[in-house]
Amino acid sequence: MIIIGEKINGAIPSTAKAIAAKDAEFIKNLAKIQTEAGVDYIDVCASVDDDIELETMKWLIDLVQEVTDTPIAVDSPNVYTCIEAMKYCNKPGLFNSVSLEGDKVDAAFKVIADTKWECVALLNSDKGIPKTAKDRLDVFADLMAKVNEYGIDPSRMHIDPLVEMLCTSEDGIAMVVEVIKSIKEQYPTIHVTGAVSNISFNLPARKMVNMGFTVLAMNAGLDSAILDPTNGDLMGIIFATEALLGEDDYCMEYIGAYREGIFGQKK
Amino acid sequence: MIIIGEKINGAIPSTAKAIAAKDAEFIKNLAKIQTEAGVDYIDVCASVDDDIELETMKWLIDLVQEVTDTPIAVDSPNVYTCIEAMKYCNKPGLFNSVSLEGDKVDAAFKVIADTKWECVALLNSDKGIPKTAKDRLDVFADLMAKVNEYGIDPSRMHIDPLVEMLCTSEDGIAMVVEVIKSIKEQYPTIHVTGAVSNISFNLPARKMVNMGFTVLAMNAGLDSAILDPTNGDLMGIIFATEALLGEDDYCMEYIGAYREGIFGQKK
Structure with a gap:
């Protein structure tokens, strides 16, 4: 992650x-x-x-x-x-962020194309945030046309599918999961990122929703996230999920992060 | 759940x-x-x-x-x-449990067949706990033959796919997820259950692994679990996951459980 x-x-x-x-x-x-x-x-x-x-x-x-x-x-x-x-x-670092609004993509990609900078791209455009998975994936297709045009390797891109509030949702995170899965299927080396705490706006005990969302989004393909890394519970569930998803043989990374005090009781 | x-x-x-x-x-x-x-x-x-x-x-x-x-x-x-x-x-309650070891299934099903008792069944047999998803699903097929023979509706069964320790695993929970998904595909009304804390034996900060596993197992189809219901974090992540999976419109159940003090800060 x-x-x-x-x-x-x-x-x-x-x-x-x-x-x-x-x-x-x-x-x-x-x-x-x-x-x-x-x-x-x-x-x-x-x-x-x-x-x-x-x-x-x-x-x-x-x-x-x-x-x-x-x-x-x-x-x-x-x-x-x-x-x-x-x-x-x-x-080189991370350019955060571009989107298909206005000339953002062209202005940024021109500058980062021949560098080692990575780039976060949000799936919105001048028409706002697309409402359906299909519309969001259409914006993604337009974005990737630009990525290819500027010769940027997909592995340098962090796509943010734009997580919205769960509390106004009738069908949970099904749409965003579909978008994440499709993005990773199309471009296996691309990164999918997000501000995971957006999901829990206006809900009590937000930590529970943030943790549950992180696990489900990682299962769908999320492999990058902007978050508070001093939040031990969130970091702990990320390491646990990597192990559960088979990305950490014998839980060595999980145990190492625990020993370093990244989660669990502080030493 | x-x-x-x-x-x-x-x-x-x-x-x-x-x-x-x-x-x-x-x-x-x-x-x-x-x-x-x-x-x-x-x-x-x-x-x-x-x-x-x-x-x-x-x-x-x-x-x-x-x-x-x-x-x-x-x-x-x-x-x-x-x-x-x-x-x-x-x-009527829950018969916990039967398995294909010895005469357990026949002895129990004879008694509960014409009642409203539900029943937990473990996917092991006289040969022990099957190692692969295919072998576990073969045991499941044999079990369901007995369920049908005794005229028990699948909705009365809680199948425990037998969760093993994560710390000795190379590929995480992929096998158990495959077993859960297949069971639910074959019998949509059946319940899948488990002792979720088994997953974290011998690991530090077990809560993280238990929570992550619960979310991923629920995503695969787990809809029943034996656990400590006074563990607010575990209960909270279960309610959060139901909302994230689209099973709780507008998070009404989540918010209600929070107000009742089932998770979050105790009132």
Whole structure:
């Protein structure tokens, strides 16, 4: 499982406060604890006003790179902010994100095509978020046409099928499971990602729904996720699910992660 | 999900102590708390020496029936003990269990055929526990021949595919998932059950593996389980999984169970 640590995001109140106060130690600590939890990328999202977004991204990226070599996921709704932020990164990371809205894909793919950057792509377009599995897979087909046009290997793409709230659903996650399965069947080396906690908005005991969803989505093909890697229960169920799905012979990875304190009782 | 409460079992040290001390209040409390957690059956297993097994079963069953109307699962490795224990029950319950070992099936089915008792059947035979999915499904076919011979409706059967330890596995739960799916495809109204905590023997943070397994097994068709219904995390993930699998429109059951305190923070 590819883990994208979500904690350096101005949408999280404590992180927003640290950004506003220029609290460098707070940010560096977020980078450290996520690295210790074994993340593959550290997401950096400023969530501040447009006029200071880029300088804030630079400040955050510099702080992260002071304390860790873990690659960075540059994260902004503005694809041009991501393109500029890439330049501050010491090594290739994750471009988060593109979609078929406007010129996002062309602007981003032109820049990352001949690099080792990976890229998150959301399955929405100028028409919004498609309602049916077929419509979402049509958007995916259009997206992959662009991926091929720019010569990007599918293994560098992380497709986010866009998980919606369970509480307004009549048929659970059947649609998103169908989308995930179809994507992985068409492109076995592609990654499928998602913000797993979106599923539980407006429900009590959200952790239960997040954990159940993670297991079912991994079973369908999800192999990348943006989440809080210091959440031991979520990390534990991810390692357990990999073992249950036959991707961890004799549970060696599971037992190793437990011994490192990534989940279970803290030592 | 059909929940069989496992707490009145002499194999659990605290329950064994209460049985030895004839602590009626302890047993009655186990019946009460499991009823409050919404179980469908209360399992009663003495786990004592043969010469006192039946009298102990009677004592336990009488105590349970003093405090609740929840049906009882009579549980013994000795099919004749179960047959005798049935007579102490005020209403039809669950016969736990038969298998194709010796004359177990014939002895039990003769007694329950024309009743409303349901029955747990394990997929082992005189040859032991089959190693492959095909061999297990062959045992299942032999079992169903007996079920049909005695005119028992498949909906009264709870098939236990026999979950083994994950920690000695190279390919996770693929085999058991295949067995569960095939059973449900062949007999859509049959129940598939299991002791979900068996999966995590010898692993740390067993809860993670038990939860992950429960989700994946439910996805394959498990719709009955023997477990500790006072384990809020396990109950929570079961309700969450039903909603995720589209069996709980708008999460009404999930939210209701949360409000009743079956999972989440205790009120």
